[in-house]
Amino acid sequence: MTKTTRDILDDVLALRERVSTWGAATFRHWRPRIRRPEFAAGALNLAHYLAFRKHDLRPLQRALMPLGISSLGRAEGRVLASIDAVACALSKLVGRAPGAPLRPPSARQFYRGERQLGLAAEALFGPGVPGRHGRILVTLGSDAARDPGLLRRLAEGGADAVRINCAHDDPDRWMRMIEHLRTAERATGRRLKLLMDLGGPKVRTADVATPSDRQRMVAGDELLICRAGALRDPGYAFQTGCTLPVVLERIKIGDPVAIDDGKLRGRVVREEAGNLVAVIEQAPVKGAKLRPEKGLNFPGVKLGLDPLTAKDLADLDIVAREADMVGYSFVETAQHLACLQEELARRRSDWRRLAVVPKIETGGAVANLPEIIVQAAGCQPLAVMIARGDLAVEIGFERVAEMQEEILWLCEAAHVPVIWATEVLDGLVRKGTPSRGEMTDAAMAARAECIMLNKGPNQLAGVEALDNVLRRMGEHQAKKTPLLRELRSWAS
Ligand SMILES: Nc1ncnc2c1ncn2[C@@H]1O[C@H](COP(=O)(O)OP(=O)(O)OP(=O)(O)O)[C@@H](O)[C@H]1O
Ligand SMILES: CC(=O)C(=O)O
Structure with a gap:
């Protein structure tokens, strides 16, 4: 059923009520931490924004567009002012007085966040x-x-x-x-x-060891991840130290690992004498060099560092x-x-x-x-x-x-x-x-x-x-x- 302009106005007024009430509650909770007066308006608007984006606003947006009224898509810096402007314009359209606390914002109020x-x-x-x-x-x-x-x-x-x-x-x-x-x-x-x-x-590769004839790792290669400066296992062609060795105790078999901003990706497959062995599952077509000082991420794993x-x-x-x-x-x-x-x-x-x-x-x-x-x-x-x-x-x-x-x-x-x-x-x-x-x-x-x-x-x-x-x-x-x-x- 198509909504009348009055229905749309009621929806906007209900949205305003929610945003203003929830926003005020969030802001009260934050208030003791806000010691810079110049951040107060930003914090309040952020609280309003979080309340504003708690719901799917798309149906309301589509209803507003054919009326030639802002569909609230650029309300970030001025949430209540944007809603108020829309509500006042709709009130005029239906011939209803906006009613307190609605006032059309002045241009100065409207652009305050931007300033x-x-x-x-x-x-x-x-x-x-x-x-x-x-x-x-x-x-x-x-x-x-x-x-x-x-x-x-x-x-x-x-x-x-x-x-x-x-x-x-x-x-x-x-x-x-x-x-x-x-x-x-x-x-x-x-x-x-x-x-x-x-x-x-940030966990990084420390010293690395690669075979003399091949520096690039490809899918299927195994990588030994060990304590920094502890590269000595002759059983592994590719080895890297780890700058924060405590993670070696926190990673579990099956956890994902990504090396050098994700150029190499794999999974930890076993533990050996306190070190970890990972298998590379994704690599660039020509492989990627294993290098020191590069990121060693364990995406989604809580490392508690x-x-x-x-x-x-x-x-x-x-x-x-x-x-x-x-x-x-x-x-x-x-x-x-x-x-x-x-x-x-x-x-x-x-x-x-x-x-x-x-x-x-x-x-x-x-x-x-x-x-x-x-x-x-x-x-x-x-x-x-x-x-x-x-x-x-x-x-x-x-x-x-x-x-x-x-x-x-x-x-x-x-x-x-x-x-x-x-x-x-x-x-x-x-x-x-x-x-x-x-x-x-x-x-x-x-x-x-x-x-x-x-x-x-x-x-x-x-x-x-x-x-x-x-x-x-x-x-x-x-x-x-x-x-x-x-x-x-x-x-x-
Ligand atoms: N002095 C250095 N020695 C070795 N590698 C370096 C050095 N400085 C930067 N890099 C590497 O060069 C790249 C760009 O460095 P930059 O500091 O611009 O970016 P970054 O992404 O913030 O670096 P990182 O993630 O390593 O902290 C990164 O891959 C970084 O690891
Ligand atoms: C800058 C930086 O540290 C990063 O993009 O990860």
């Missing part, structure tokens, strides 16, 4: 460059410690911020990178924000002193975030001024994202990183596109900036030529406030291409909203 998100992005990543909305964050490789001019070239090419991944290199090199960063800032007159990423409890390793705690002494933003790898819960905050507080009385960047790279972190956001932004400036490298391995490559959308929506609701990370223009940065698909991915990345490039010999080309794509896409898209500038592509 707050813009201010948060500026505080985190700097003012940006004219004509481009998204910021560019570049991961520094070891060459940035050796080559004093590299940072200047990256800054001149359009980089807004840089990332030091504390999982690699060492404090001496990081300090040289930072020295070069400051020199580049003086030379260009631009302040470049610094993100330092704690390695976190401490959220901050001894190395993280040592690195944090430098990170808390030098960085503008602290990246937190493999964070999974609000409690993990609170642990990091305690450690920061031990090192700096003004730690709340430091920004924190939880890296969302496991299913657990996705599930707990609202609580992680509240714990983090309740105390300090926050950006959320969609760390697609590990996220894809942990939740499955097929779910990444959907999940990055959901993370973007949730963060927009909280007025929190997002960093779109990993494999952005990967072919261009590593090999010098982009694929068509990665250019489209870079264009999609324009919906995040900041886009990260990984290490590679052609980073400058990556920065320049990204700068170009982001400028173009900024004319067509703002977050979820298509922007209809005049089209110039066709002869008419």
Whole structure:
């Protein structure tokens, strides 16, 4: 039966009631953790958004569209204001007074979340460059410690911020990178924000052993995973140490294993003298090299690791002193975030001024994202990183596109900036030529406030291409909203 406009109005009013009541209850629960007044509106809107998305809204959306009224598809940053605007327009259509507490929102109220998100992005990543909305964050490789001019070239090419991944290199090199960063800032007159990423409890390959005549592993190969530095079993051609050997006690026969961002995938088939034997089930057609320092994931397995390793705690002494933003790898819960905050507080009385960047790279972190956001932004400036490298391995490559959308929506609701990370223009940065698909991915990345490039010999080309794509896409898209500038592509 087709609904009348009055029925649709009643549905919208019922939705408003649910969103406002449930949202208020969630917000009350969060309130004690919200110590930054500037996050209060974002937290309340996030609470409303969670209530808003508890139901299938598709029938209501389809009913609204033919009436020429917003179908609520871009309500992320302003949930109640969007519903109120729709309810007021419907009331006018049916000739009914909207009734308290309904008021059509002013343009200022309607766009308040958007303004707050813009201010948060500026505080985190700097003012940006004219004509481009998204910021560019570049991961520094070891060459940035050796080559004093590299940072200047990256800054001149359009980089807004840089990332030091504390999982690699060492404090001496990081300090040289930072020295070069400051020199580049003086030379260009631009302040470049610094993100330092704690390695976190990421399990990695340590030393590896491969046969002298074959480095690549293929499906069917067996891999011995043992304690770091314990490669000596002559019975296995392929062997790797494991940087966090405690996992060897926690993995069970049958558990999945993925190596080097999922290039090799297999399953643990037996245990031998405290070590694990895995069989590779999926590998690239030509195989994949077994290399040290690569990720060793056990997707979906609860490893129960401490959220901050001894190395993280040592690195944090430098990170808390030098960085503008602290990246937190493999964070999974609000409690993990609170642990990091305690450690920061031990090192700096003004730690709340430091920004924190939880890296969302496991299913657990996705599930707990609202609580992680509240714990983090309740105390300090926050950006959320969609760390697609590990996220894809942990939740499955097929779910990444959907999940990055959901993370973007949730963060927009909280007025929190997002960093779109990993494999952005990967072919261009590593090999010098982009694929068509990665250019489209870079264009999609324009919906995040900041886009990260990984290490590679052609980073400058990556920065320049990204700068170009982001400028173009900024004319067509703002977050979820298509922007209809005049089209110039066709002869008419
Ligand atoms: N100093 C290094 N030595 C060896 N491998 C490195 C080093 N630095 C980076 N890598 C590898 O280069 C690739 C890109 O590194 P980058 O820090 O940009 O990305 P990442 O995905 O955050 O790295 P990781 O997952 O290893 O922390 C990764 O595969 C990383 O393991
Ligand atoms: C950036 C990162 O750590 C990842 O994508 O996994």
